[in-house]
Amino acid sequence: MRVDIAKGILEKNDTLAEGNRELFAQKGVFVVDLMASPGAGKTSTILATIAALRDRYRIAVIEGDIASRVDAEKIAAHGIPAVQINTGGACHLESDMIRRAVDTLDLDEIDLLIIENVGNLVCPTDFDLGEHAKVMILSVPEGHDKPYKYPGIFQLSEAVILNKYDTVSFFDFNEEEFRGVVHDLNPNAPVFAMAATKGEGVDAWAEWLAARIEAAKAVGA
Amino acid sequence: MHEMGICDGIVTASLEAAAKENASRINSIDVTIGVLTEIQEEALQFAFSVLTKDSIAEGSTLNVTMVPARSVCGECSAEFGHGRFDAKCPECGSYVCTLVQGRELQIDSMDID
Numbered sequence: 001m002r003v004d005i006a007k008g009i010l011e012k013n014d015t016l017a018e019g020n021r022e023l024f025a026q027k028g029v030f031v032v033d034l035m036a037s038p039g040a041g042k043t044s045t046i047l048a049t050i051a052a053l054r055d056r057y058r059i060a061v062i063e064g065d066i067a068s069r070v071d072a073e074k075i076a077a078h079g080i081p082a083v084q085i086n087t088g089g090a091c092h093l094e095s096d097m098i099r100r101a102v103d104t105l106d107l108d109e110i111d112l113l114i115i116e117n118v119g120n121l122v123c124p125t126d127f128d129l130g131e132h133a134k135v136m137i138l139s140v141p142e143g144h145d146k147p148y149k150y151p152g153i154f155q156l157s158e159a160v161i162l163n164k165y166d167t168v169s170f171f172d173f174n175e176e177e178f179r180g181v182v183h184d185l186n187p188n189a190p191v192f193a194m195a196a197t198k199g200e201g202v203d204a205w206a207e208w209l210a211a212r213i214e215a216a217k218a219v220g221a
Numbered sequence: 222m223h224e225m226g227i228c229d230g231i232v233t234a235s236l237e238a239a240a241k242e243n244a245s246r247i248n249s250i251d252v253t254i255g256v257l258t259e260i261q262e263e264a265l266q267f268a269f270s271v272l273t274k275d276s277i278a279e280g281s282t283l284n285v286t287m288v289p290a291r292s293v294c295g296e297c298s299a300e301f302g303h304g305r306f307d308a309k310c311p312e313c314g315s316y317v318c319t320l321v322q323g324r325e326l327q328i329d330s331m332d333i334d
Contacts, residue, residue, distance in 0.1 A: 002332050005238050009230040009252065009326040091223055122259050123223035126326070151306045152259050184309065184316050 013127055017095035020102065020130025025220065027107035030213040031115065033093075033129055035153060036137035038119030041163040043071045044196040045137055046114050050080055051199065052206035057111040057213065062101045064093040064118045071116065081105060092123035095130055112213060121150040132216055139164040140171050144178035147185055154185045158212075159192065161205060166195035224260055227326065228268035231283070234328055236276060244333035247278040255288045255325040256305055262287065290323030 008014060024031050036042050043063075050059055060081040063071040072084035083101040085093060098115065105113075115131060117124040125134075136157040138146055141164060147154045154160065160182055168175065179191055190208060194201035235250050254260050262285050269283045293300045294310035295317040301310060308318050 001242075001244075001334070002330055003238060003242055003244075004330045005234065005328045006330075007234050007238075007328050009227055009234070009328055011234070012230065090226065092226070094226070123226070126223070126227070126258055148306060150259075152257055155257075155308075185306070187316050 010126065010128075013095050016099060017128035017130040020095055020098055023102070023107070024113070024130060024132070027110075028217065029107050029110050029113050030216050031113045031129075031131040031133075032209065032212075033115045033117055033124070033131040033134045034137060035117045035121070035124045035134060035157070036119060036163075037121055037139075037142060040119070040137045040139040040142065041196050042116045042119070042137055043074055045161060045163060045194070046075065046116060047078065048194070048196040048199055048202045049114065049206060049209065050075075050078060052202050053112065053210060054080070056210065058109055059112045059114065060105050060110045062098065062113065062115045064097070064116055066090070066118060081110070087118055091118055091120045092127050093117050093129060094127050098129045112209075121146070121153050125152045125156050133158040133212060135159045135161065137161040137163050140168050140173050143171075144174045144181075147178065147181040151185055154182055154189075157186065157189055159190050159205070159208060160186075162191055162193045163196055165193040165201060166198060168193075224264035225268045225272075227258075227260060228265055228272055230326075231328055232269070232272045232276070232278065235278060235331055238331065239277060239333055242333060245277065246334040247273075247281045248332040248334065249282040249284055250278070250331040251284045251286070251329040253286045253288055253325045253327045253329055255290065255323040257290050257320070257323040258326055260326075286329075288322050288325050291321050292318035292323075293321055294318050 034042050061075045062083050064085045067086050069084045072082040075082035085097050085101050134157050136153050192205040239247050273279050291302050292308050294315050296315040297313040299312040309316050
C-alpha cells in the first residue's frame with residue numbers, strides 16, 4: 001500500500017527553530033550563528049566582537065563543540081555568560097540543543113546571543129536554529145578556493161569574515177578572486193577582512209552587526 | 222555525519238507515519254533531495270541501512286530523487302537551471318538570482334504492508 005507523507009525531512013528541527021525564533025523575538029534577543037572550519041578563529045572572533053560591542057549590548061555565548069569546555073571557559077573568563085554544548089560526535093548544532101542551552105540563560109538580561117557552531121563548512125548549513133543571521137568565517141590559510149568547494153555555506157551566510165588577514169602576504173591567497181567568487185555566490189554579503197586576535201578590522205564587522213541588531217529591534221523581530 | 226542526521230529525520234518520520242497506518246512493514250520510502258543540500262546519496266544510503274536495523278523498515282529500499290538547482294533572475298525574470306556553483310543568469314548575466322529549487326529535503330511517500 002502506498003502512503004503519501006509529503007513532509008519535510010527536517011520538519012522537527014524547523015518547528016523547534018521556529019519556537020526558538022519566537023522566544024528570541026519575545027525577549028528582544030538578537031541571535032547570530034557563527035560557522036567556520038575548525039581553527040578558522042571562531043572563538044577569537046567572538047572575543048573580538050565582545051570587546052567591540054560589550055559597552056553597547058549585553059552579550060552571551062553558546063559554544064558548540066563535539067567535546068570539551070575549553071571555548072566556554074575562554075569566554076567566561078571575560079565575564080560573559082557562556083554555555084557549552086557538547087554534541088558528542090554530531091557535526092552541527094540542531095535547534096533542540098539550542099533550546100536546552102538557552103533555557104539555562106536569563107534572556108531578559110541579554111541583547112546579543114552569539115552561537116559558535118561546530119567547526120564544519122557543510123553540515124551546519126541545513127539546520128535552522130532560529131537565529132536572525134548566519135555568518136561564516138574563512139581564515140586566510142584555508143585558501144581562496146574554498147567558495148568553489150563549499151558553495152552552500154557562502155550562499156547562506158549574510159556576511160563573510162576573512163580572518164587571519166594579517167597573514168595574507170605569507171600565503172598564496174588571491175584576495176581579488178576570493179572576493180569575486182563570494183560576490184558571485186552571494187552578491188549581498190559583505191566580506192570583512194579581519195585579524196581577530198590583533199583586533200584589526202573588527203570595527204567594520206562590529207558596526208555591521210550592530211546595524212543588524214538595531215534593524216531587528218526596529219521591526220520587533 | 223551530516224547524512225546521519227538527515228537520515229534520522231527520514232526514518233523517524235516514516236516510522237511514525239507507518240505506526241499511524243498500523244503497518245507491519247515498510248517496503249520502500251521515496252524522498253526528494255536538492256543537489257544544493259550537499260547530501261551524498263551513497264552516505265545517505267549507508268546511514269539508512271544502519272538506522273533502519275531492527276525496525277519494520279529493515280531491508281527496505283530508499284528511493285532518492287535528486288533535484289537539480291533552478292533559479293529566477295532578479296533583473297530580467299528569466300528562469301534557468303544551473304550547477305551547484307554557477308547561479309548566473311544566462312540571459313542577462315546577473316548574479317542576483319532567487320533559488321526556486323535545489324534545496325529540497327522532503328519525504329514524499331512510502332510503500333507499506
